[in-house]
Amino acid sequence: MTTTILVANPKGGSGKTTLSTNLAGYFAGRGERVALGDMDRQQSSLTWLSMRPAELPSILGWDAREEEVPKLAHKVPWAVVDSPAGMHGKRLSEAVKLADKIVVPVQPSVFDMWATEDFIKTVLEEKAIRKHRTFLAIVGMRVDPRTRAAAMLEQFLEKFDLPVLTYLRDTQNYMNAAAEGECLFDRHSIQRTERDFEQWQPLLEWVEAVE
Ligand SMILES: Nc1ncnc2c1ncn2[C@@H]1O[C@H](COP(=O)(O)OP(=O)(O)OP(=O)(O)O)[C@@H](O)[C@H]1O
Ligand SMILES: [Mg+2]
Incomplete structure (x- = not known):
């Protein structure tokens, strides 16, 4: 059994590849x-x-630009799939x-929030989500909690009944x-990354939790 984690957001540069x-x-x-699938042409x-x-x-890489996203994934317990900006329609449904x-990374910018809103609404309509076979959660990306943008992002995310x-x-x-x-996780010896590990913990717990 493979647990497949898709990282998606239609906005370019939102942090999909980083996540x-x-x-x-x-x-x-x-x-x-673990296999790392890449649906992005880039x-x-x-x-x-x-x-x-x-x-x-080591990480097993696979070119997931074509329709065959799941094939390789069946041989490993974990598959992470990076997706392209602007993914929509049939391709999005299949993914x-x-x-x-x-996991949907969202940056605290109004343009990102606008683009993400429609995307989330579309994804929530997907059968797999409605039937609770696929679960959706959000990660705030590049957030400085002291900023107005961060407060706006938080307010924006409250609209959805989704885990942030x-x-x-x-x-x-x-x-x-x-x-x-x-x-980050290759760099345990670097003190600077400690705060980042802490911030990653809830995300890691969610992806590893058995639903
Ligand atoms: N938390 C972060 N802190 C600082 N820089 C970040 C962070 N997250 C992402 N970035 C940077 O932002 C840029 C865009 O991130 P990334 O490539 O992960 O986005 P993407 O959603 O995959 O973009 P695309 O839609 O083009 O594929 C990269 O240069 C990346 O290093
Ligand atoms: Mg990318």
């Missing part, structure tokens, strides 16, 4: 077999994987159907790790 690569890296770091997740140092916990859990798992801060740690083919 996907870190989630996959987290499972790998725990010694679990293949950022797979490029990241190609840069990953061989001595780090939702495949997923056990969907955590707020991840804006930090160069993600960028610095990614540049080396690494994720």
Whole structure:
């Protein structure tokens, strides 16, 4: 049995690839077999994987641009699927159907919130969600809790009857790790990432929880 986690938001740059690569890296770091699927034509997740140092916990990459998203996933306990900006229609429906859990990163910007609102409404209409076969949750991305934007994001997210798992801060740690083919969880020795681990905990608990 594979638990498939889809990371999706129609807005470009909302943090899908950052969440996907870190989630996959987290499972790998725990010694679990994990596949990282990349539905995006830009293949950022797979490029990241190609840069990953061989001595780090390994992740199985698969090009999920075509319809065959689930095939490889069946052989591993965890599959994380990164998706492209603007995913909609049949492709979105198929991705939702495949997923056990969907994580939606949302940045505190009105443009992101507007784009996300319609997306969430559409996804909530999907049969898999209505039948409680697929679960949906939100992660606030690049959030500075002291800002008005953060308050607006919080207010916006209250509209939906959905778990808001955590707020991840804006930090160069993600960028610095990614540049080396690494994720936060490869960098336990770096003190700067401790706060980030804490912020990730509720997200990790949710993805690992058996529904
Ligand atoms: N919490 C964060 N703190 C700082 N930078 C971040 C954070 N999350 C994402 N970023 C940065 O924001 C940029 C966009 O993130 P990312 O590529 O993950 O988004 P995406 O949703 O995959 O974009 P696309 O829709 O183009 O695929 C990247 O440069 C990434 O490093
Ligand atoms: Mg991306």
